[in-house]
Amino acid sequence: xxxxxxxxxxxxxxxxxxxxxxxxxxxxxxxxxxxxxxxxxxxxxxxxxxxxxxxxxxxxxxxxxxxxxxxxxxxxxxxxxxxxxxxxxxxxxxxxxxxxxxxxxxxxxxxxxxxxxxxxxxxxxxxxxxxxxxxxxxxxxxxxxxxxxxxxxxxxxxxxxxxxxxxxxxxxxxxxxxxxxxxxxxxxxx
Numbered sequence: 456x457x458x459x460x461x462x463x464x465x466x467x468x469x470x471x472x473x474x475x476x477x478x479x480x481x482x483x484x485x486x487x488x489x490x491x492x493x494x495x496x497x498x499x500x501x502x503x504x505x506x507x508x509x510x511x512x513x514x515x516x517x518x519x520x521x522x523x524x525x526x527x528x529x530x531x532x533x534x535x536x537x538x539x540x541x542x543x544x545x546x547x548x549x550x551x552x553x554x555x556x557x558x559x560x561x562x563x564x565x566x567x568x569x570x571x572x573x574x575x576x577x578x579x580x581x582x583x584x585x586x587x588x589x590x591x592x593x594x595x596x597x598x599x600x601x602x603x604x605x606x607x608x609x610x611x612x613x614x615x616x617x618x619x620x621x622x623x624x625x626x627x628x629x630x631x632x633x634x635x636x637x638x639x640x641x642x643x644x645x
Contacts, residue, residue: 456528456561458612461503465511465527468496473515481520482527483509504529530608533557535616538604542621545600547590551620553606558584563610568620569602576606591622598624 457463467480471494478489480499490498497513511527512520535555543549553566558581565573566586577585584606593600601621605613636642 456530456559456609457501458532458609459504459506459529460532461501463501463609463611464490464498465501466496466498467511467513467525469513469521469523470495471515472497472513475515477515477517479514479517481510481512481514486514489513501527501529506531530559531557533559533606533608533614535604535606535614535618538618538620541619542599542623543588544625545591545593545622546625547588549588551586551588551604553584553586553604554582555606555614556582557608558582558606559608561608563607565607565610567605567607567613569600571602573607573610588620588622593622593624 472478472492474492478492478497479486480489480497482502482504485502487499487502490500506529508526508528511525512523514520533555534557535553537554539552540549558578560578564576564578564584566576567573568588571589574586574589579585599621601619603616604618604620605616607613631644633642
């Protein structure tokens with residue numbers, strides 16, 4: 456699967472492929488030159504197309520296409536509209552609910568917060584998914600860092616949004632004074 460704008464790298468596995476300039480992939484009626492190929496696999500970039508399923512076949516001789524019945528799904532682009540919460544500690548573990556549109560339950564559904572590693576997402580509906588933040592090392596002087604939240608349906612093409620998650624430096628307590636006080640309360644602690 457890939458976005459309607461095209462550009463997905465699609466791998467077709469099989470046998471007997473003859474790599475060369477005549478190696479083409481056809482998405483519905485549009486043929487594209489293979490990006491790379493060997494005897495058992497061909498990689499092609501998907502061209503733009505309207506959403507839905509299209510037939511996908513390959514040829515090694517610029518004419519006789521396979522008749523395997525493979526399909527490729529063009530998906531409407533997903534979008535991130537908002538998240539909650541929009542901040543959490545840099546040690547990770549914050550469950551972030553992502554709200555948007557055109558979410559699809561796939562094995563390659565991931566979030567990316569900033570330039571970080573993709574994070575597996577839990578699909579809840581076409582407009583809701585959940586991701587858990589991983590740890591992020593902040594510099595010793597950095598108290599917070601805001602980064603974009605993006606998602607991918609195919610593990611390759613990410614959304615582009617202005618929705619930000621802010622990582623906060625972990626707070627720690629090293630000492631309290633006084634350490635004891637009256638049971639009824641009222642003691643001022645420094």
